[in-house]
Amino acid sequence: MPLRQASAALQDERAVPANGTGTTDLSLRLLDFLARSAEPVGLSELARQFQASKATIHRHLQTLAYHDFVRQDPATMRYAPGIKLFILGERLRERFDILGVARSEMVRLRDETGHAVTLSTLVDDQVVVLDLIQGHSIVNFGTQPGTVLPLHASAHGKVALAFGPEDLLRRCLARPLKAWTPHTVSTRAALERDLVQIKARGWATSPNQVLQGINGIAVPVFNHAGRYAGGISCAGTVQTIPATPSAAIIKALKRAAAQISRRLGYAGK
Amino acid sequence: MPLRQASAALQDERAVPANGTGTTDLSLRLLDFLARSAEPVGLSELARQFQASKATIHRHLQTLAYHDFVRQDPATMRYAPGIKLFILGERLRERFDILGVARSEMVRLRDETGHAVTLSTLVDDQVVVLDLIQGHSIVNFGTQPGTVLPLHASAHGKVALAFGPEDLLRRCLARPLKAWTPHTVSTRAALERDLVQIKARGWATSPNQVLQGINGIAVPVFNHAGRYAGGISCAGTVQTIPATPSAAIIKALKRAAAQISRRLGYAGK
DNA sequence: CCGTATGGTTCATTAAATGAACCGATGGTT
DNA sequence: AACCATCGGTTCATTTAATGAACCATACGG
Numbered sequence: 342m343p344l345r346q347a348s349a350a351l352q353d354e355r356a357v358p359a360n361g362t363g364t365t366d367l368s369l370r371l372l373d374f375l376a377r378s379a380e381p382v383g384l385s386e387l388a389r390q391f392q393a394s395k396a397t398i399h400r401h402l403q404t405l406a407y408h409d410f411v412r413q414d415p416a417t418m419r420y421a422p423g424i425k426l427f428i429l430g431e432r433l434r435e436r437f438d439i440l441g442v443a444r445s446e447m448v449r450l451r452d453e454t455g456h457a458v459t460l461s462t463l464v465d466d467q468v469v470v471l472d473l474i475q476g477h478s479i480v481n482f483g484t485q486p487g488t489v490l491p492l493h494a495s496a497h498g499k500v501a502l503a504f505g506p507e508d509l510l511r512r513c514l515a516r517p518l519k520a521w522t523p524h525t526v527s528t529r530a531a532l533e534r535d536l537v538q539i540k541a542r543g544w545a546t547s548p549n550q551v552l553q554g555i556n557g558i559a560v561p562v563f564n565h566a567g568r569y570a571g572g573i574s575c576a577g578t579v580q581t582i583p584a585t586p587s588a589a590i591i592k593a594l595k596r597a598a599a600q601i602s603r604r605l606g607y608a609g610k
Numbered sequence: 611m612p613l614r615q616a617s618a619a620l621q622d623e624r625a626v627p628a629n630g631t632g633t634t635d636l637s638l639r640l641l642d643f644l645a646r647s648a649e650p651v652g653l654s655e656l657a658r659q660f661q662a663s664k665a666t667i668h669r670h671l672q673t674l675a676y677h678d679f680v681r682q683d684p685a686t687m688r689y690a691p692g693i694k695l696f697i698l699g700e701r702l703r704e705r706f707d708i709l710g711v712a713r714s715e716m717v718r719l720r721d722e723t724g725h726a727v728t729l730s731t732l733v734d735d736q737v738v739v740l741d742l743i744q745g746h747s748i749v750n751f752g753t754q755p756g757t758v759l760p761l762h763a764s765a766h767g768k769v770a771l772a773f774g775p776e777d778l779l780r781r782c783l784a785r786p787l788k789a790w791t792p793h794t795v796s797t798r799a800a801l802e803r804d805l806v807q808i809k810a811r812g813w814a815t816s817p818n819q820v821l822q823g824i825n826g827i828a829v830p831v832f833n834h835a836g837r838y839a840g841g842i843s844c845a846g847t848v849q850t851i852p853a854t855p856s857a858a859i860i861k862a863l864k865r866a867a868a869q870i871s872r873r874l875g876y877a878g879k
Numbered sequence: 880c881c882g883t884a885t886g887g888t889t890c891a892t893t894a895a896a897t898g899a900a901c902c903g904a905t906g907g908t909t
Numbered sequence: 910a911a912c913c914a915t916c917g918g919t920t921c922a923t924t925t926a927a928t929g930a931a932c933c934a935t936a937c938g939g
Binding site: 362364365366369370371372376378400401403404405407408409410412421422423424425426427428429432433434435436454464465467469485486487488489515526 | 631633634635637638639641642643644645662669670672673674676677678679681690691692693694695696697698699700701702704733734737754755756757758842
């Protein structure tokens with residue numbers, strides 16, 4: 342199977358690599374590629390993907406492996422992401438204090454509603470899923486921690502737009518709004534109309550926005566300074582969570598959010 | 611407060627950086643340093659720590675930031691670890707399938723015993739904590755996910771030595787056994803005696819081994835091939851988990867481990 | 880108003896990253 | 910068995926690109 346061109350995986354549509362070190366750039370792209378690959382990848386394959394010589398790739402991998410960012414499967418000789426990524430990633434967790442205080446409330450919310458519950462926050466204009474409590478159904482739902490959600494087409498994202506930094510919407514509109522499904526709100530006017538409503542009622546939904554048949558409902562969490570600190574949401578099928586959800590689930594979400602906000606030092610209602 | 615010399619943080623006691631790319635090496639050390647720092651660090655500070663020019667550090671940070679491995683606090687201009695570490699770290703989680711199947715059993719074990727429960731596995735001769743379920747006590751216990759445990763001085767480590775790869779013990783004995791406390795088993799003979807007993811009875815403890823007053827009890831988990839796949843443990847004070855633990859807790863641990871092993875496809879008893 | 884921090888940039892020097900060609904091993908195919 | 914095409918890894922001459930001294934502009938404190 343032809344893998345997607347490696348360089349596209351990370352650089353994506355973004356403009357120029359700016360003025361940095363090209364060597365490091367290659368190393369990081371290698372690291373990213375390996376972390377995104379489902380299977381360990383061989384040296385030659387990597388050299389082909391990145392259009393570099395085997396010698397170059399080999400030395401990069403040596404250094405990455407030395408720092409445990411990459412490991413070589415002793416049996417197949419192929420390369421896989423290393424444990425260091427996991428270790429450093431876990432260390433980053435501590436920085437998001439919202440994570441610790443939210444956990445128990447999320448579990449309670451899950452038990453109340455039976456739905457999968459996710460926690461998100463805004464990092465550098467990106468909505469990132471921080472934690473996930475699996476729902477009480479047979480099929481596993483919800484976005485995994487670490488996932489980046491679209492600002493305009495997810496419940497979490499729209500909560501961030503509605504209650505987050507002032508100029509977030511402007512930066513969001515600077516690039517085209519990707520239509521994930523035929524139902525995705527992808528025009529500026531429709532999104533702004535949506536946000537007015539979300540601000541008024543305090544919660545956002547995203548029926549069929551990012552995936553047909555799936556819906557989410559999210560509410561904001563505020564910190565000690567009274568500012569947006571993140572969001573919590575329930576996710577499920579459009580059958581279980583309709584576009585206009587039941588008063589019960591909204592109430593449960595708002596209660597949980599208020600509780601978390603209070604624990605973060607929020608003094609508001 | 612004088613920070614520890616940055617270069618020592620990662621290279622540690624290890625011998626030579628091998629033959630890799632020095633540029634990448636510096637980048638990775640920078641990344642590691644930032645991830646380990648509690649607070650964001652300024653450019654000049656980093657240049658001093660790594661004994662390199664500001665220009666060099668700056669360009670490295672530019673590239674790291676471009677890939678979201680590092681972010682610059684807009685207010686203080688200082689540098690902090692980026693969200694990419696968290697994202698890639700979470701992605702690594704999927705690779706450890708033991709994580710998914712173990713979770714519910716760990717929660718049940720925690721509820722049964724009240725103790726903090728941890729899950730570990732062996733990665734490149736290192737025992738790494740994969741998951742932690744907090745105990746039901748006021749004070750938070752247990753080692754955080756991502757932590758590397760000593761092979762000879764932790765319950766998890768000794769389970770790995772007893773039930774893991776044949777030659778792990780040999781490689782473990784190749785370097786001196788660090789004595790974390792006065793009670794740490796740090797002689798070859800004592801360790802080997804310990805392991806014989808652990809193999810016979812199927813569980814390991816580590817009273818006062820790595821921290822005075824703290825004990826852990828661990829049992830192995832086996833995979834579909836009947837080989838060691840990791841371990842689960844309960845942790846607590848030596849008062850709550852004595853050196854020779856109650857039959858109840860041992861039974862609970864063994865039951866949970868058997869259940870997880872079975873879900874991993876283990877056909878044994 | 881100076882002194883000394885900070886983050887960031889420029890540019891000539893040179894150190895170091897690079898790739899073509901190579902090796903030894905492995906594993907199918909003829 | 911001989912062959913060919915892989916594989917991971919290494920060598921070494923070439924030249925690219927990483928480097929640091931010196932340089933801004935700015936901010937803070939006495």
